[in-house]
Amino acid sequence: NAGVTQTPKFRILKIGQSMTLQCTQDMNHNYMYWYRQDPGMGLKLIYYSVGAGITDKGEVPNGYNVSRSTTEDFPLRLELAAPSQTSVYFCASSYTSTGAQPQHFGDGTRLSIL
Amino acid sequence: TQLLEQSPQFLSIQEGENLTVYCNSSSVFSSLQWYRQEPGEGPVLLVTVVTGGEVKKLKRLTFQFGDARKDSSLHITAAQPGDTGLYLCAGAQGNNRLAFGKGNQVVVIP
Numbered sequence: 001n002a003g004v005t006q007t008p009k010f011r012i013l014k015i016g017q018s019m020t021l022q023c024t025q026d027m028n029h030n031y032m033y034w035y036r037q038d039p040g041m042g043l044k045l046i047y048y049s050v051g052a053g054i055t056d057k058g059e060v061p062n063g064y065n066v067s068r069s070t071t072e073d074f075p076l077r078l079e080l081a082a083p084s085q086t087s088v089y090f091c092a093s094s095y096t097s098t099g100a101q102p103q104h105f106g107d108g109t110r111l112s113i114l
Numbered sequence: 115t116q117l118l119e120q121s122p123q124f125l126s127i128q129e130g131e132n133l134t135v136y137c138n139s140s141s142v143f144s145s146l147q148w149y150r151q152e153p154g155e156g157p158v159l160l161v162t163v164v165t166g167g168e169v170k171k172l173k174r175l176t177f178q179f180g181d182a183r184k185d186s187s188l189h190i191t192a193a194q195p196g197d198t199g200l201y202l203c204a205g206a207q208g209n210n211r212l213a214f215g216k217g218n219q220v221v222v223i224p
Contacts, residue, residue, distance in 0.1 A: 004156070035214075040123070042202065042216040043157075058211065090156050102147065103212060105156025 002026050006091050006106035013081045013113050021076040021109050023091030031094045032074040033103065034058075034066065036087040043090065049074055081113045117141055118205055118215035126221040130192055135218035137203035138185045144206050146186050148177055151200040151217070160201075193222045 007022045035043040045058030049068040065077040092103040118139045145164045149157035163179035170177045176189040204212040
């Protein structure tokens with residue numbers, strides 16, 4: 001089973017460039033999430049979606065945009081890359097949003113902004 | 115402000131020893147999850163605790179949810195090198211989110 005797939009695995013960007021981090025899941029989950037993980041800082045929620053066509057801001061949304069046109073895909077867009085966006089980005093999905101349900105994570109995209 | 119405080123941040127022990135790590139908060143959670151993350155991978159769920167005072171066992175790992183549902187602990191008996199990893203606790207929030215702690219980095223030396 002593929003689960004949650006993130007591409008690319010690694011990327012180096014120059015300041016001011018833009019890019020899209022791809023995330024797709026094959027579990028028919030309604031809820032999807034984007035997190036960033038900085039060293040020693042745990043996971044911070046960037047954006048989340050409760051279903052196709054519905055997205056909402058998380059804890060650290062500035063500098064990012066998302067869309068959810070299908071149940072399977074939840075891309076994260078960086079419009080003007082800044083050094084502060086250097087991080088590891090994780091996409092996750094869950095069947096429901098209740099605390100009793102696990103979130104399934106991809107293996108991450110390691111992004112460096114130089 | 116960090117909702118969930120995990121301690122210790124880093125712990126290194128010899129194979130065969132026991133260890134306990136903690137996840138504390140001033141907030142009440144309807145449930146709390148523990149994940150383990152290995153280098154280069156995403157977190158993987160270990161357990162979910164829902165009821166205050168609940169104890170769950172997963173082989174050599176014992177998880178406890180505090181009576182007031184504000185804190186949790188993870189105890190590993192006879193640690194093995196395969197237990198090495200970053201242990202993350204996450205509390206369920208009413209607005210469809212999980213709040214993660216910073217993690218407990220555990221290293222088990224053979």
